[in-house]
Amino acid sequence: MTEEIIIAGFGGQGVLSMGKILAYSGIMHDQEVSWMPSYGPEMRGGTANVTVILSDERISSPILTIVDTAIILNQQSMDKFEKSVRPGGILLYDPNGITHHPTRTDINIYQIEGAQVAAEMGNTKIFNMVILGAYMKLKPIVQLEYVIKGLKKSLPERYHKLIPLNEDAINMGMKHIKPFHLVS
Amino acid sequence: MADITLNDIIKPENLVYEKTRLMTDKELSYCPGCGHGTAHRITMEVIEELGMEEITIGVAPVGCSVLAYEFMNIDMTQAAHGRAPAVATGIKRVWPEKIVFTYQGDGDLAAIGTAETIHACNRGEKIVIIFINNGIYGMTGGQMAPTTLPGMKSSTSPFGRDVETMGNPLKITELVAQLPGTYFVTRQAVHTPAAVRKAKKAIRKAFENQRDKKPGVSFVEIVSNCNSGWKMTPNDSNTWMVENMFPYYPMGDIKVDGVMVK
Amino acid sequence: MGELKLMKGNEAMAEAAIRAGADAYFGYPITPQSEVIEYLMSEKPYERTGMVVLQAESEVAAINMVYGAAGAGKKVMTSSSSPGVSLKQEGLSYIAGAELPCVYANVVRGGPGLGTIQPSQADYFQSVKGGGHGDYKQIVLAPASVQEMADFVKIGFELAFKYRIAVLILSDGVIGQMMEKVELFDQIPRLTDAEIKEKYPWATTGKAKGTERRIITSLDLDSLKMEKHNHHLQAKYKTISENEVRFELFDCEDAEYVYVAYGSSARIAQKSVQLARKKGIKVGLLRLISLFPFPTKQIQVLCDQGVKGFLAVEMSAGQMVEDVQLAVNGRAKVAHYGRFGGIVHSPEEVENALEKIMIGG
Numbered sequence: 001m002t003e004e005i006i007i008a009g010f011g012g013q014g015v016l017s018m019g020k021i022l023a024y025s026g027i028m029h030d031q032e033v034s035w036m037p038s039y040g041p042e043m044r045g046g047t048a049n050v051t052v053i054l055s056d057e058r059i060s061s062p063i064l065t066i067v068d069t070a071i072i073l074n075q076q077s078m079d080k081f082e083k084s085v086r087p088g089g090i091l092l093y094d095p096n097g098i099t100h101h102p103t104r105t106d107i108n109i110y111q112i113e114g115a116q117v118a119a120e121m122g123n124t125k126i127f128n129m130v131i132l133g134a135y136m137k138l139k140p141i142v143q144l145e146y147v148i149k150g151l152k153k154s155l156p157e158r159y160h161k162l163i164p165l166n167e168d169a170i171n172m173g174m175k176h177i178k179p180f181h182l183v184s
Numbered sequence: 185m186a187d188i189t190l191n192d193i194i195k196p197e198n199l200v201y202e203k204t205r206l207m208t209d210k211e212l213s214y215c216p217g218c219g220h221g222t223a224h225r226i227t228m229e230v231i232e233e234l235g236m237e238e239i240t241i242g243v244a245p246v247g248c249s250v251l252a253y254e255f256m257n258i259d260m261t262q263a264a265h266g267r268a269p270a271v272a273t274g275i276k277r278v279w280p281e282k283i284v285f286t287y288q289g290d291g292d293l294a295a296i297g298t299a300e301t302i303h304a305c306n307r308g309e310k311i312v313i314i315f316i317n318n319g320i321y322g323m324t325g326g327q328m329a330p331t332t333l334p335g336m337k338s339s340t341s342p343f344g345r346d347v348e349t350m351g352n353p354l355k356i357t358e359l360v361a362q363l364p365g366t367y368f369v370t371r372q373a374v375h376t377p378a379a380v381r382k383a384k385k386a387i388r389k390a391f392e393n394q395r396d397k398k399p400g401v402s403f404v405e406i407v408s409n410c411n412s413g414w415k416m417t418p419n420d421s422n423t424w425m426v427e428n429m430f431p432y433y434p435m436g437d438i439k440v441d442g443v444m445v446k
Numbered sequence: 447m448g449e450l451k452l453m454k455g456n457e458a459m460a461e462a463a464i465r466a467g468a469d470a471y472f473g474y475p476i477t478p479q480s481e482v483i484e485y486l487m488s489e490k491p492y493e494r495t496g497m498v499v500l501q502a503e504s505e506v507a508a509i510n511m512v513y514g515a516a517g518a519g520k521k522v523m524t525s526s527s528s529p530g531v532s533l534k535q536e537g538l539s540y541i542a543g544a545e546l547p548c549v550y551a552n553v554v555r556g557g558p559g560l561g562t563i564q565p566s567q568a569d570y571f572q573s574v575k576g577g578g579h580g581d582y583k584q585i586v587l588a589p590a591s592v593q594e595m596a597d598f599v600k601i602g603f604e605l606a607f608k609y610r611i612a613v614l615i616l617s618d619g620v621i622g623q624m625m626e627k628v629e630l631f632d633q634i635p636r637l638t639d640a641e642i643k644e645k646y647p648w649a650t651t652g653k654a655k656g657t658e659r660r661i662i663t664s665l666d667l668d669s670l671k672m673e674k675h676n677h678h679l680q681a682k683y684k685t686i687s688e689n690e691v692r693f694e695l696f697d698c699e700d701a702e703y704v705y706v707a708y709g710s711s712a713r714i715a716q717k718s719v720q721l722a723r724k725k726g727i728k729v730g731l732l733r734l735i736s737l738f739p740f741p742t743k744q745i746q747v748l749c750d751q752g753v754k755g756f757l758a759v760e761m762s763a764g765q766m767v768e769d770v771q772l773a774v775n776g777r778a779k780v781a782h783y784g785r786f787g788g789i790v791h792s793p794e795e796v797e798n799a800l801e802k803i804m805i806g807g
Contacts, residue, residue, distance in 0.1 A: 020625070023452055027627050033452065035625035061717035062624050063710070065792040154452070239652040241518065244663075253661045259650035261517045262663035264540050267510035270502065274514030275650070277498045278469050278522070279639075282652055300510070303503035 001056050003141055004064055008038075008049035008081050009073025014128030017154075018071075019050035021132065024150030025142055026054040034062040047076050054141070071135060073114070075099060088183060092135055101180070109181040110138065117172050126169035133173020144170065204229045206237055208257045213248075217418025219408030220248060222374040223316055224255055226384040227287065230391055231258065240283040241275050243268045245297075247289035248322040256287075266297020269304035272311045283394055285312035291321045294330040294356040301356065308365030308400040312390045315357065315403065318410040319429060326413035330354040333432055338413070353432060357405040361438040367400035368393050369439040373407045373430075375422045386437075400442065407433050448629045455595040455621040456481035458628045459525070459551060462599035464491045467634040468549075469520035470498035472511035476530045477563040478619040479553035483525075495636055505530040509537030509550070516546040517662035519642040519649025521603055525551035525615075528569055529560060531577075538612055539578030542679070543664025547606035549599060551615040553622040556788030564788030565619030567711060570765035573616050574738040581676055583683045584612040585690065586737040588708035592626035594735075600631060607646075609686055616737060618761070620710035620790060692735035693744055697723065701730030703804055704748055706770050707759040708734040710790070715759045717793035722800055729800060732756075737766070745773035755779035755804045759796055762786050779804065 005022065009015045019035050026033035031054045038049040051067070053059050070081045072093040078100065085091050087106040095101070096115040112134035118127040136142050147170065151163055206228035214220045231240050237258055244252040246265035253260035263271040268286035276284040293301050293315050304311065320338055321327040328338040328345060331353050335344040345353075361369040368390055372383035383406055390402030407429050411421035437445050453461065460482045463471055471491075473483040483501060491497035502508035508524045515522040526534060531552045541548060552573065556566035573586045585605050587598045595617060602613035643651050653659040666672045697719055698704060705715040712733040722729045732748065734741060745756070755778055758767035767782035774780050783799035785791040 020452070023625060027450060027452055033625075033627050035452070036620065037623055059626075059713075060720065061714040061793045062626075063620065063714060063790050063792065064717075065794055237652075238654055241650045241652060243514070250665065251667075253663060257653070257659055259653045259660045260662070261514060261650055262544075262661070262665055263513070264510060264536055267506065267513075267537070270507040270510035271514035271517075273500070273507075274470070274472065274511030274516075274522070275518045277500060277511070278515040278520040279518055279651065282518075299503055300507050303507065 001141065002059075003054045003069065003139065004067040005052045005069045005071065006049060006064070006067045006081055006084060007052065007071040007073075008047065008077030011048045013048075013073050014125070015048045015073065016050050018128040018132055019052045020154055021147060021150050022052045022054065022142065024154045025146035028146040028149040028153070029143070031055060032057065032059050034059045036062040047074065049077065049081070069135070069139065071131060073131070078102065090138055092131070092138065092177075094131065105181065106183060108183055109179070110134065110177055111180045112173060112177045114173065117176050118169065121169065121172060123165065126165060129166045129169035130173040130176070133170035134177035135173075136170065137174040137177050204232045206232045206257045208255055210254050212255060213251050215412045217409070217411045217421065218248075219318070219374045219406065220316060222380055223314065223383070223406050223408065224252065226374070226380060227285075227314060227387055228256055228258075230384060230388045231283075234388070234391055234395065236283050236391065236395070239281065240285070241279070243272045243275070243284070243286040245286065245288040245292040247292045249287055249289060249316065250323065252287050266292050266295070267300055268292065268297065269300040269309070269311070269313065273304050273307070273309050276309055276311050280310070283312075283391065285314060285391070287314045288316070289322070290315070290317045290319065290329045290331040294354050298356070302360065302363070305360040305401045305403065306363045306365045308367075310394055310397065310399070311401055312394055313401055313403045314387065315405045316408050317405055317433065318408045318413070319353070320410045320413040322410050322413050326410075326415075330356070331433075333428055355433065357403065357433075358438060360401070360403055361444065365400045366403055366439060367398045367442050368402040370403070370437045371405040371407060371433060371435055373425075373435060375409065375425060398441075405433070407435070448631050451628055451630060452625050453592055453628050454481055454623060454625050455589070455592045455617060456553065456623070457485045458592045458596040458630075459599055459615065460485035461489070461630060462596035463523050464489060464495055464497055465631055465633050466600045466603050467495065467521060467636040468497055468523050468603070469636055470500070470511075470515050470522045471524065472500050472502050472508040472515075472522065473524050474502050474505045474508050474526065474530060476527045478555060478565075478622050479525055479527050479551065481622070482551070495633070497636070505533035506536065509534040509541075512548050512550070513537050513541055513544070513546060516541065516548045517544065517650055519646040519651055521607075521637070523549045523599070525553065527553045527555050528557050528566070531569065531572070535572075535578035538584070539580050539582065540664050541612050542578070542582035542584065543580065544662050545610040545679075546612070546662070547603075547610050549602040549606055549613045549615065551617055554616065554618040556786065562788035563619070565710060565761060565790055566786060566788055567618055567709060567760045567784070568762040568765065568786055569616070570737065570760065570762060573614055574740070574769070582679060583686070583738050584614050585609070585686060585739075586614045586616050587692070588616045588734060588737055589621055590709050590712045590733060591621070592624065592628045595621060596628050596630060600634070605690065609682060611682070611686070616709065618710050687739040690736060691739045691741045691743070693741040694733040694735060696731040696733065698730030698732065698748065700728050701748075701753055702728040703730075703755045703757065703800060704753050705729065705731045705757050705759050705796070705800070706734065706745070706766070707731065708737060708766070711759045711761055711784070714791060714793050715796055718796040718800065721793055721797040727800065727805070734766075740769050740773065742773040745770065749774060749777040753778055755781070757800055757804045758782045759791070759799075760784045761790060
């Protein structure tokens with residue numbers, strides 16, 4: 001079982017840390033993991049992406065052009081990575097700020113109003129956890145228990161008091177995800 | 185009559201001078217009349233007199249004194265051109281209880297190794313730097329050095345150093361004295377017995393500073409002659425040095441115990 | 447089992463330096479490996495083990511600090527990226543001449559010149575053919591995972607002191623910047639001063655009375671002596687070639703074609719093997735772990751086995767491919783594929799290249 005994910009958006013949206021939490025939860029789950037941040041020329045252009053691989057086996061290439069799941073958080077990333085999802089794979093995106101919605105019909109597409117949900121919860125910093133929650137709803141391979149363990153491992157002790165808030169955000173993400181286009 | 189051997193003459197009560205055992209018996213590679221030999225000797229005498237031979241590591245440069253390790257009878261490392269202060273930093277940082285010094289010429293210390301010199305001084309490395317300034321590249325055959333005087337002839341300034349196109353002589357000693365990381369900065373010479381005594385006293389102070397863990401570099405410049413490179417007899421070169429080098433590179437302490445004296 | 451952590455390659459290497467019992471790290475910041483010195487500075491190894499960490503004023507100074515400390519018998523390390531490693535070549539040549547042990551890393555970025563900060567493997571020639579002036583070699587290990595970034599520091603120090611040689615960990619921006627699970631080896635204590643004096647009698651630690659002084663130098667003005675010294679160095683490199691070859695084989699048992707790759711390209715090529723095998727192409731992967739010494743004999747074994755072609759996959763215009771050609775010596779087809787200048791090839795591109803250049807071409 002291998003899950004290959006790309007998460008892409010603006011710098012500051014918590015793209016890299018979301019990837020890190022996924023990787024940590026993989027380790028807690030005794031999986032092999034890799035986390036590869038954007039390496040292309042777009043690195044300094046205000047956009048950020050990270051490729052995360054979770055697997056029961058030794059991971060080969062940490063760099064991929066085709067992934068199982070793309071989590072897309074801005075238009076530039078949509079333009080770039082919609083085509084990267086393998087047929088039958090998943091594209092999860094936040095429609096906030098998206099003008100050209102995905103058009104592929106051979107993949108399953110879901111929306112999560114992450115920015116809106118986070119704003120309603122009164123803390124825009126938990127945006128990435130709302131997104132993560134939505135993803136977890138789609139991929140039960142990543143279990144809440146391991147994510148919480150991963151958070152504990154990755155966060156400094158002084159932030160552990162924020163873990164319940166993060167858990168709430170994950171639950172809100174799971175609740176608010178909605179299908180946009182499904183392969184019949 | 186039994187043969188009289190040398191040992192019959194050399195008796196402790198007759199002994200007025202003895203070569204330090206921290207100089208090897210290897211013939212010096214320096215030209216007759218050059219100040220390097222004296223500078224080597226007084227440095228080694230100081231190390232012997234302070235009882236430091238077992239804990240001292242010297243760093244030899246590139247230049248006339250590249251073979252200093254052949255003459256100095258202690259553990260020595262030969263550094264790449266100009267890098268002696270970095271090499272000494274590496275040694276001193278991992279062996280802080282050892283005594284570490286560099287012995288460098290002007291091309292090495294003040295041209296290709298300027299960055300290493302300035303930064304070792306600026307970090308306040310607890311090392312001794314002995315800097316022989318003879319205003320020329322001796323080993324490579326008398327080319328212009330950063331310290332070559334205005335108008336002074338060398339093989340790369342055959343019509344004299346033209347400061348318009350070749351820049352000014354670098355007073356690096358005054359420069360490093362400005363840095364908070366230097367603790368003792370002095371300029372000496374070894375052309376007369378009196379000067380040698382003063383220079384040795386300065387070198388002794390430099391090594392004592394390191395032994396006593398004083399904060400920062402002890403930097404001893406020795407203005408010296410290069411009779412071969414200057415194309416003069418040894419005596420003439422010393423006279424020329426006093427008349428021309430000393431006015432530009434004045435003798436004496438510049439910074440003592442971390443305080444500027446002039 | 448050691449401690450499990452999620453770490454960047456650069457961080458794992460820095461942590462491994464502390465755990466390997468290094469006495470000092472001297473470095474200078476350069477992208478994409480600045481995490482090494484940043485990690486070391488924030489970890490305060492001087493409190494954990496007494497290890498010294500110093501930011502030098504330049505790459506040149508850093509490698510010369512390594513030279514000084516290594517000559518004094520200490521376990522020292524530095525790291526940099528391509529333009530910085532070019533600056534270090536002077537010191538590395540002196541280290542080879544004076545036969546000093548040290549470990550250093552090059553987290554390679556695209557060149558030439560200032561190039562780019564993106565990953566590359568275009569420093570292969572510099573790494574395995576000498577780099578600086580003179581006839582010399584260094585052991586070159588190419589990690590392909592964060593785990594190996596850590597492990598090769600430990601192995602590197604062992605080899606460095608075994609042979610009194612510089613060991614280069616040749617990484618790139620992919621391996622340096624990516625995070626993976628890493629199992630950290632337990633702390634190895636730093637050698638005591640007395641142990642250093644006993645184990646490394648050649649080191650400049652101060653001349654005890656009545657003993658010969660120690661001299662660290664690469665100079666000998668007597669050419670006959672220098673020739674003899676060079677023969678000694680060459681004999682050492684030969685011993686290393688015979689004893690320290692490291693590599694890994696994937697799916698080579700029935701392979702008609704073999705990818706030859708190292709570092710991140712080997713990871714990518716491993717995926718390409720899977721893609722090609724799905725199409726029924728019998729391809730395997732020879733992953734080079736040591737680049738010097740080069741696994742010439744293993745390539746010949748693969749030729750004996752009937753491999754028809756070798757595709758050298760590297761993020762360069764074709765450097766390692768020359769050593770593959772020398773090893774194959776005309777017995778099979780040899781070709782090169784790689785993106786370069788900071789572009790990383792994808793598994794699909796590498797698989798396509800196999801079909802087009804190797805099988806179709």
